[in-house]
Amino acid sequence: MPRKKRQEGTRAPNGAASVYLGSDGRWHGRVTMGVRDNGTPDRRHVNAQTEAEVLRKVRDLEKDRDAGRTKRPGRAWTVEKWLIHWLNHIAEPSVRPKTLAGYQTAVKRHLIPGLGAHRTDRLQPEHIERLYAAMRLRKLKPATVHQTHRTLRAALNEAVRRGHILSNPARIAKAPRLVEQEIEPLTLDEAQRVMAEALGRRNGVRYALALALGLRQGEALGLKWQDVDFEASTLTIRRALQRHTWRHGCDGTCQRKRGADCPNRFGGGLAIVDTKSRAGRRVVGVPRRLMAALKEHQGKQEVEKQTAAELWHDEDWVFAQPTGRPTDPRADYGEWHDILRAAKVRPARLHDARHTAATMLLVLKVPTRAVMDVMGWSQASMTTRYQHVPQEVLNGIAKQMGSLLWAESDDPDEGGEPGALVPA
Numbered sequence: 001m002p003r004k005k006r007q008e009g010t011r012a013p014n015g016a017a018s019v020y021l022g023s024d025g026r027w028h029g030r031v032t033m034g035v036r037d038n039g040t041p042d043r044r045h046v047n048a049q050t051e052a053e054v055l056r057k058v059r060d061l062e063k064d065r066d067a068g069r070t071k072r073p074g075r076a077w078t079v080e081k082w083l084i085h086w087l088n089h090i091a092e093p094s095v096r097p098k099t100l101a102g103y104q105t106a107v108k109r110h111l112i113p114g115l116g117a118h119r120t121d122r123l124q125p126e127h128i129e130r131l132y133a134a135m136r137l138r139k140l141k142p143a144t145v146h147q148t149h150r151t152l153r154a155a156l157n158e159a160v161r162r163g164h165i166l167s168n169p170a171r172i173a174k175a176p177r178l179v180e181q182e183i184e185p186l187t188l189d190e191a192q193r194v195m196a197e198a199l200g201r202r203n204g205v206r207y208a209l210a211l212a213l214g215l216r217q218g219e220a221l222g223l224k225w226q227d228v229d230f231e232a233s234t235l236t237i238r239r240a241l242q243r244h245t246w247r248h249g250c251d252g253t254c255q256r257k258r259g260a261d262c263p264n265r266f267g268g269g270l271a272i273v274d275t276k277s278r279a280g281r282r283v284v285g286v287p288r289r290l291m292a293a294l295k296e297h298q299g300k301q302e303v304e305k306q307t308a309a310e311l312w313h314d315e316d317w318v319f320a321q322p323t324g325r326p327t328d329p330r331a332d333y334g335e336w337h338d339i340l341r342a343a344k345v346r347p348a349r350l351h352d353a354r355h356t357a358a359t360m361l362l363v364l365k366v367p368t369r370a371v372m373d374v375m376g377w378s379q380a381s382m383t384t385r386y387q388h389v390p391q392e393v394l395n396g397i398a399k400q401m402g403s404l405l406w407a408e409s410d411d412p413d414e415g416g417e418p419g420a421l422v423p424a
Contacts, residue, residue: 031058076119156169197343201335201339203319213357279378
């Protein structure tokens with residue numbers, strides 16, 4: 001329907017778009033886009049040199065309104081202002097502390113210094129890509145750049161969802177290619193040597209649990225004796241123990257670089273958290289010999305308890321310090337590397353023990369559904385990330401293929417003819 005051309009100063013009906021020639025010689029258009037937070041109409045203004053151009057702008061606004069792509073009224077936030085709001089009021093109440101710590105590092109060290117002055121509605125993919133290029137020139141690891149990319153993408157996704165911007169430029173910007181580290185789980189021989197060394201040490205059964213059941217570090221350190229059922233030979237995974245990063249409590253006025261050095265620090269130290277996902281809360285069966293090792297460990301801990309006397313903190317931890325306090329993840333990680341050296345096993349991450357357990361379940365041909373329950377996964381796709389086909393299995397496949405395509409033996413002394421295909 002053609003819009004009525006009006007002179008400046010006349011009023012359009014409520015809710016209708018209007019186009020008029022102003023006293024400044026330019027054409028103006030006003031479109032009702034919705035309602036502001038205070039209840040008044042949200043009327044957007046556009047102007048142009050010609051009537052045709054302003055009509056095009058009016059139609060574009062109406063299309064955005066009808067498609068639900070309307071930006072919120074008022075001046076767009078700067079990237080810095082939005083990232084700080086997103087961190088403090090959206091991310092912090094909803095994500096795990098370690099995830100939040102990663103977001104904070106990306107925002108404060110990289111995103112605000114590199115992009116903070118831009119308006120969110122004018123931020124372009126090219127601005128973001130130039131930031132990534134500058135980070136690479138500073139020799140930052142690709143993983144750091146990717147963490148920054150994921151953080152910005154998550155923050156701007158929320159800005160789109162709330163109508164602050166119409167699209168997310170971080171979804172278009174190309175982050176540097178991230179080459180995933182090739183994980184090499186321990187071989188059966190290496191795992192057995194590590195277990196033998198670990199079980200001779202204080203709290204060593206903790207590492208046997210990681211290799212046999214694939215417990216995450218926090219899950220193993222978060223075990224309490226109430227979670228151990230010796231009669232049923234099961235463990236119930238209910239919680240995780242983590243070390244959280246200390247945060248500034250002074251709004252940066254102390255001028256200390258690390259939150260741990262701030263006089264008003266908060267939020268750090270050892271903390272009990274929920275399991276990583278709902279699937280992480282699970283009951284797992286324990287091999288008989290491992291259950292016996294746990295029983296022996298319990299007896300040794302009782303002796304420590306008697307020795308510590310009034311210094312003992314009875315908090316029920318399965319793997320405790322000599323005073324009953326929980327085991328620090330840092331000390332736990334250091335002990336793992338001491339065990340590897342003593343067992344003459346190549347360096348490996350503690351989390352590689354979880355990959356080892358998942359791979360052993362693959363060798364044992366455990367069904368995927370059961371593997372998910374043991375490992376605490378909510379998605380079957382995790383098997384492709386954690387299960388690795390060991391060389392022994394590859395050799396076995398090669399032998400089976402040889403038996404299928406060639407004579408049973410390639411050894412002439414055993415009657416086989418090398419290289420002879422089995423007749424059709």
